[in-house]
Amino acid sequence: MSGGKSRLVIIDVPADYDATKPYRLVFSWRQLGGSDTGNATGLHPAGDGPNFDAEHYAYFGLRREALNAKQPAIFVAPDTDPAGALWNYDKDVVYFDDLLKLVTENLCIDESRVFTTGFSYGAMMSYGLSNGRASKLRAAVTMAPAQFGASTPTGPIAYMSTTGMDDGTCVWGNATSGGEGCVMTHAKANGCTIPSTFPTAAKGSKKYVCYDFEGCMAGYPVKVCTFDGPHTPSSVDDGTQVGEDGLKAFIPPLAWKFIAQF
Helix, strand or coil: CECCECCCEEEECCCCCCCCCCEEEEEEECCCCCCHHHHHHCCCCCCCCCCCCHHHHHHHHHHHHHHHCCCCCEEEEECCCCCCCCCCHHHHHHHHHHHHHHHHHHCCEEEEEEEEEEECHHHHHHHHHHHHCHHHCCEEEEECCCCCCCCCCCCCCEEEEEEECCCCCCCCCECCEHHHHHHHHHHHHCCCCCCCCCCCCCCCCCEEEEEECCCCCCCCCEEEEEECCCCCCCEEEECCCEEECCCCCCHHHHHHHHHHCC
């Protein structure tokens, strides 16, 4: 129950769940046109391609990466009210609070290691939470974010973001808007050194480029990855092709590595 209404959610608990072991908790917010079921079963979020199934791409590939690293986590796939609608930050930030309370009261959660991720509208929801609920989150990984919800960080939070340089939906933008603006907000809030420029992926390169901001507050890194590609969280960007593949996508391993440092 949230806001006086019954809300649907999928909660993924490891098969060998141990009630005495505190687990990481990852909120995974679906994109416009997606669903909690699609999030949990790995349906392709942007374009057709291979390996979009529960084994390879549940929770944007992070469940697979966690299991491969022998670091099983608990994943939460919320959905909107009504299903298929847009996220509503004012309503859904309360939903987040209620879900966090539900899960932490009923499962063994390391409350110092709660994370949020999502693609497109889900990235926007995660970005809003990274500002408005920084005290409840250890880190956020946003895939194709834009400004949404709370705009000012209420405290430091580790932050990673990805954007395709041909993304016409949630554009890269500049230092105050779009994906770049989201990154710069957290880089400034975390006390990172702000360079005059930093490297981004060249269009036509079929590659991705990551930049780790220097001088950030200890324990609160900021990382941004740009790639030669469109609006997607599942780009294969290896120097030979630009496409989508749930298993070969370059973002899930990088995203889990960012989360797993905490």
